[in-house]
Amino acid sequence: MRAALASTAALLLPVDCVCCQRPDSTLCPTCSKAMRTACLHPQRVEHRADALPVNQLGEALPVIAAGIYDHELAAVILAFKNHQMPALGKVLVPALARAVFTAVAELADPGRPVVLVPVPTRLRAKAKRGYFPLGVLLARMNRSRVLPERVLVEHLVRYRASGQFASAQKGRGKRARSVVRGTLDAPDTRGLARMLSLEAQVLFIDDVLTTGATLAEAQRALADSGLLVCGAVVLAATPAPDPKQGVRSARSK
Numbered sequence: 001m002r003a004a005l006a007s008t009a010a011l012l013l014p015v016d017c018v019c020c021q022r023p024d025s026t027l028c029p030t031c032s033k034a035m036r037t038a039c040l041h042p043q044r045v046e047h048r049a050d051a052l053p054v055n056q057l058g059e060a061l062p063v064i065a066a067g068i069y070d071h072e073l074a075a076v077i078l079a080f081k082n083h084q085m086p087a088l089g090k091v092l093v094p095a096l097a098r099a100v101f102t103a104v105a106e107l108a109d110p111g112r113p114v115v116l117v118p119v120p121t122r123l124r125a126k127a128k129r130g131y132f133p134l135g136v137l138l139a140r141m142n143r144s145r146v147l148p149e150r151v152l153v154e155h156l157v158r159y160r161a162s163g164q165f166a167s168a169q170k171g172r173g174k175r176a177r178s179v180v181r182g183t184l185d186a187p188d189t190r191g192l193a194r195m196l197s198l199e200a201q202v203l204f205i206d207d208v209l210t211t212g213a214t215l216a217e218a219q220r221a222l223a224d225s226g227l228l229v230c231g232a233v234v235l236a237a238t239p240a241p242d243p244k245q246g247v248r249s250a251r252s253k
Contacts, residue, residue, distance in 0.1 A: 017031055018078075019035075026088065032072075032091065034072045036094070038072065039066045039094075042064050042067075042103075044062060045237035046061060046062055051216055053220070060212075061216075062230075062232070063232045063233070064107070064231065064232075065236055065237040066095040069208055081129070086136050089133075093137055093140045096141070097141055097146040099233045099234070100116065100151065100203070101148070103203055103232075103233045104151060104203070107203070107230045108201050112200065113151070114148075114202075115195050115201070115202055116205045116233075117203070117204050117222075118157075118205050119134070119205065119214055120159055121133070122159055123159070154191040155191070156189070156191060156195065157218050159184060160185050180213045180217045181220070183217060186221045201228050203229075204229065204233070206235075207235050209234040210238050
């Protein structure tokens with residue numbers, strides 16, 4: 001019966017794999033397996049971003065990525081974020097959760113709670129998509145209870161009203177990305193007060209790491225809060241392919 005229903009759905013609502021365009025599946029089994037394989041081993045990627053904040057020793061904010069923005073992972077992220085396919089979040093959650101576990105183990109003080117602080121999206125982008133991609137992933141992670149008990153989630157950083165309409169940084173050079181500075185703030189909220197009382201450490205969470213300018217701005221926004229930022233987690237790290245040119249499958253190499 002399940003197979004019959006799937007066949008009927010494929011006739012009424014035809015779909016293609018977002019990676020290889022094979023019909024009758026949003027993500028075919030072969031591409032799904034390739035994406036999972038690419039995300040088995042989260043890795044440090046701060047060396048890929050030249051605009052990350054640095055500490056007094058000149059060391060960049062440590063960032064752990066679930067994978068590299070290429071091949072199947074890039075295609076799934078693009079479809080999830082920009083092609084109105086929030087259901088693909090269930091495919092990305094295991095990869096993101098694995099990266100969070102790695103970051104908590106490698107970057108955080110084991111004796112203190114960790115708060116995941118999502119990098120916000122602009123209202124214009126949220127309105128266009130109809131959802132907040134990171135919010136979808138974090139909600140799925142909470143429902144499935146895949147996070148360690150000492151890991152919390154709080155939306156502590158937001159865009160300033162004047163920063164909502166700043167140009168997106170994608171495709172900009174290093175100097176042009178300075179427009180990001182001053183666009184975020186951390187309002188005095190109950191969530192912030194609670195995290196301070198728990199002496200929680202901050203792990204920023206974002207979808208794709210490009211230059212790191214947005215993470216630098218998020219850390220600047222929390223600079224006066226009293227919270228310690230121990231690192232960041234991202235789904236993928238660039239260099240990214242041009243979405244207009246499509247994304248190659250890893251099997252085509």
